[in-house]
Amino acid sequence: MTDILTYVLHYEGALNKNSLGAVSEAATRAAEIGGESHAVVVGGDDLTDELLQTLGSYGATKVFRARGPEGLAQPVIDVMAKLIEEHGHGYALFGGGLLGFEIGAGLAARRNAGVTMEVTAVRAEGDELVAERPILGDSKISVSRYRGGLGIIIGRINAFEIRSDSAHAGAAEVIDVDIEYSPWSTKATMVERGEQRGADVDIEGADVLVAGGRGLGKPEGFQLAEDLAAAFGGNSAVAATRAVVDAGWYPYAAQIGQTGKTVAPKLYLAAGISGAIQHKVGMQSSENIVAINKDANAPIFEFSDLGIVGDLNKILPKLTEAVKAKKGS
Amino acid sequence: MKICVLVKEVPDAAVEKRIDPSTGRMDRSGEKNLNPYDTHAIEAAMQLREGGAVEVDEIVAVTMGPESAARALHKAVSLGADRSLHLSDDALAGSDVAATGYALSKALESEQPDLVLLGQQSDDGECYTIGAVVADHLKMPSLTQVIKLDVEDGALRCERQAEYGYDTVSVELPAVISVGDAINEPRYPSLKAIMGAKKKPLSNLTAGDVGIDASLVGTDGSRVQCGEFKDPPAKAAGQIIEDEDTAETVEKIIAWLDERKLI
Numbered sequence: 001m002t003d004i005l006t007y008v009l010h011y012e013g014a015l016n017k018n019s020l021g022a023v024s025e026a027a028t029r030a031a032e033i034g035g036e037s038h039a040v041v042v043g044g045d046d047l048t049d050e051l052l053q054t055l056g057s058y059g060a061t062k063v064f065r066a067r068g069p070e071g072l073a074q075p076v077i078d079v080m081a082k083l084i085e086e087h088g089h090g091y092a093l094f095g096g097g098l099l100g101f102e103i104g105a106g107l108a109a110r111r112n113a114g115v116t117m118e119v120t121a122v123r124a125e126g127d128e129l130v131a132e133r134p135i136l137g138d139s140k141i142s143v144s145r146y147r148g149g150l151g152i153i154i155g156r157i158n159a160f161e162i163r164s165d166s167a168h169a170g171a172a173e174v175i176d177v178d179i180e181y182s183p184w185s186t187k188a189t190m191v192e193r194g195e196q197r198g199a200d201v202d203i204e205g206a207d208v209l210v211a212g213g214r215g216l217g218k219p220e221g222f223q224l225a226e227d228l229a230a231a232f233g234g235n236s237a238v239a240a241t242r243a244v245v246d247a248g249w250y251p252y253a254a255q256i257g258q259t260g261k262t263v264a265p266k267l268y269l270a271a272g273i274s275g276a277i278q279h280k281v282g283m284q285s286s287e288n289i290v291a292i293n294k295d296a297n298a299p300i301f302e303f304s305d306l307g308i309v310g311d312l313n314k315i316l317p318k319l320t321e322a323v324k325a326k327k328g329s
Numbered sequence: 330m331k332i333c334v335l336v337k338e339v340p341d342a343a344v345e346k347r348i349d350p351s352t353g354r355m356d357r358s359g360e361k362n363l364n365p366y367d368t369h370a371i372e373a374a375m376q377l378r379e380g381g382a383v384e385v386d387e388i389v390a391v392t393m394g395p396e397s398a399a400r401a402l403h404k405a406v407s408l409g410a411d412r413s414l415h416l417s418d419d420a421l422a423g424s425d426v427a428a429t430g431y432a433l434s435k436a437l438e439s440e441q442p443d444l445v446l447l448g449q450q451s452d453d454g455e456c457y458t459i460g461a462v463v464a465d466h467l468k469m470p471s472l473t474q475v476i477k478l479d480v481e482d483g484a485l486r487c488e489r490q491a492e493y494g495y496d497t498v499s500v501e502l503p504a505v506i507s508v509g510d511a512i513n514e515p516r517y518p519s520l521k522a523i524m525g526a527k528k529k530p531l532s533n534l535t536a537g538d539v540g541i542d543a544s545l546v547g548t549d550g551s552r553v554q555c556g557e558f559k560d561p562p563a564k565a566a567g568q569i570i571e572d573e574d575t576a577e578t579v580e581k582i583i584a585w586l587d588e589r590k591l592i
Contacts, residue, residue: 011493071496073461074470098457098491102473105458108427109465112545114552115427117458134561140348143557151552187470187501191486194493208591232592242490246476246511252494259490267591288589289567290582301569306585310572318579326583326592 002090002127003035005083007076008055008063009099011194013046018095020058021160025122026093027059028163032124035090036061039172040083042068042076049174056172057164066177071193073102074185081110082179084150091129092150093122096157098259104154113150118277120159129153137299138277157281158262198251201237208236208267211256211283212244215272215293215312219249224316225271231323232267239263241279257282271312275300292316330502331387332374333442334410335433335459336367337451338394338401353556354423361397363404366448368515373478373508374446375409375516382480387411389440393421393433399531407518407526414440418536423548425555430462432546435539437467444485445505449474460507470500473507 004026009016027037039060041047044067052063064083068075080092080103092107094100101117108115120141121132131144131153203209210232212225222238229236240250242257256263258278268286273279275291275298283289284303291304292312301307308315341360349356371390378385390405390413392398402413416436424432437445445467447460457473464471477488485500489509500506518526536543544550568585572578586592 009492016492071491071493072498074464077465098474098489101457102461102471105426105430105461106465106471108552109430109462112552113427114425114554115458116553117426136347138561141559141561142555143559145554145557147552147554149552182468184464184468184470187504188472189499191497191499193491193496195495195497197495243511246490246509252490259492267586288591290585296571301567303564303567305567306582307567307569308572308578308582309569310575310578314575315572315578318575319582322579322583323586323592326587 002033004030004091004093005038005089006093008039008041018157020162022093022095023058023060024163025160029122033127038062040064042066042079043070052174053172060172063172063174064177066179071190072188073099075181076103077106078181078185079179080107092152094154096155100154104152108152111150113152114146115152116144117154118156119153120156201253203237203239203254206235206237206265208232209239209265210269211239212271213241213273214243228320231320241273274298330383330385330443332444333389333391333437333440334370334374335447336390336392336401336405337364338398339364339451348558363401364451366450369508369510369512370446370448371405371408372513372515403526406529407522412530414532416534420536420543420547424546425551425553426458428546428551430459432541434463434466435541439539443503447507449507449509460505464505469503469505471505472498474509475506476509476511
């Protein structure tokens with residue numbers, strides 16, 4: 001019997017989609033290795049019985065609930081370490097994202113466990129789990145096995161498919177956990193969580209996205225992207241990479257990737273974006289990917305359908321005119 | 330305040346990275362350099378020192394790795410660290426991320442820092458994770474991917490981007506903080522600093538010197554067993570256009586989009 005414990009992140013009463021994917025994945029793999037899928041949440045009053053019981057429809061049989069601060073990793077490490085100590089879970093699973101990395105890595109230290117991050121596939125071999133992780137810019141896949149004890153698997157975002165079965169809804173048992181936090185786990189305190197910087201824009205429903213990165217050169221460079229998006233007209237919008245959002249060039253709501261949005265438009269046109277993994281995970285399901293970058297070695301050319309090596313300052317204005325002309329014809 | 334900055338030597342970005350089939354480990358031969366993400370951590374330490382909100386007595390660069398890793402320390406010192414510490418031992422070779430974090434935490438214990446800074450990731454391998462491992466061993470609060478770091482009333486005020494927007498977190502010292510590359514623009518070292526780097530104190534430590542339990546490090550002490558690799562599913566290579574005549578390039582793009590009914 002090898003049970004899997006999955007951390008479920010939540011915010012303002014809603015469970016995180018990547019966490020739901022991880023719970024689903026845990027249920028599938030637990031069945032293969034003869035165990036159960038358990039979930040753990042840490043937070044306040046918005047973690048109601050009703051909300052947590054819904055995890056049953058993703059295959060969780062038990063949900064452990066601890067009261068504690070939200071949005072911080074170390075309190076969750078304390079809770080998971082205690083649960084694993086008491087229940088003997090064989091694996092801990094995370095759906096990815098910032099907190100998943102922090103909790104998973106800290107838990108590995110606490111429990112002397114093996115940890116694999118950026119995992120894109122998990123499979124059962126006998127009664128053990130094996131994790132697959134792309135490395136070297138996704139050019140190779142490294143296969144991780146665990147040497148007994150606890151195995152920690154941190155997924156890449158969007159790696160695990162959400163599988164829900166309404167027939168099981170309400171089946172998860174909610175169990176409260178009493179916890180005394182480690183002294184150092186309470187020395188970080190949230191001052192403000194989830195601040196939205198910049199305008200609220202909607203990029204998730206767009207059919208055409210023109211995305212800009214550092215290669216636009218300066219905040220004003222986004223005008224080129226906006227002009228092109230406007231030329232496509234209709235359901236088009238402008239998106240941005242984390243680097244330019246952190247630099248304050250464009251609103252957070254338009255950010256693609258690891259800590260931003262996941263999109264899959266009909267056309268994704270990347271201008272001045274190198275194509276780091278953290279960006280790729282948020283847009284790789286786009287139907288058609290066009291990239292313009294002056295660096296012929298930019299990783300984005302490895303997963304674009306059409307790549308243009310050149311100066312976007314020359315190409316974008318002319319492309320905008322040509323799209324306008326085409327639309328007008 | 331004493332700040333330790335964890336640094337790492339990584340293959341130069343221009344060198345093609347590969348797995349050595351004989352060992353199943355990353356082939357770390359070839360040109361090497363200081364992990365570019367670490368330069369942001371050193372710069373963050375320098376800005377705390379120059380900012381005046383706190384007295385920074387010492388900045389110590391710390392690395393674990395083979396003999397050649399001393400070059401990363403020289404670079405770190407040229408960027409502003411006062412001295413450096415090199416943990417090197419054959420017993421550490423092949424350590425996974427958890428074992429590496431444990432070994433580094435033992436080296437840090439010998440320094441008793443008030444603040445440990447590191448880059449958000451290494452250019453060549455593990456992502457985002459070493460800081461959290463080190464923090465748990467040192468029993469210190471920790472935050473990763475911090476893009477704004479200030480000292481206020483003896484505590485750190487940190488900002489970072491997380492799943493639901495920007496978070497502001499107050500962290501008591503001592504603490505372990507990994508910084509994102511948006512936190513600053515690292516300075517270039519002066520010629521004088523480069524020339525003087527090799528003269529700054531560098532201590533060489535073995536696993537035994539800092540009390541590392543040999544059963545918890547190296548290939549055998551690591552709890553993850555790697556070494557098996559496979560190729561990802563083949564993806565058809567995209568079409569590439571080198572822009573020579575922009576009018577012609579744009580024509581080709583329009584034709585491509587038109588063919589797929591995207592306009």
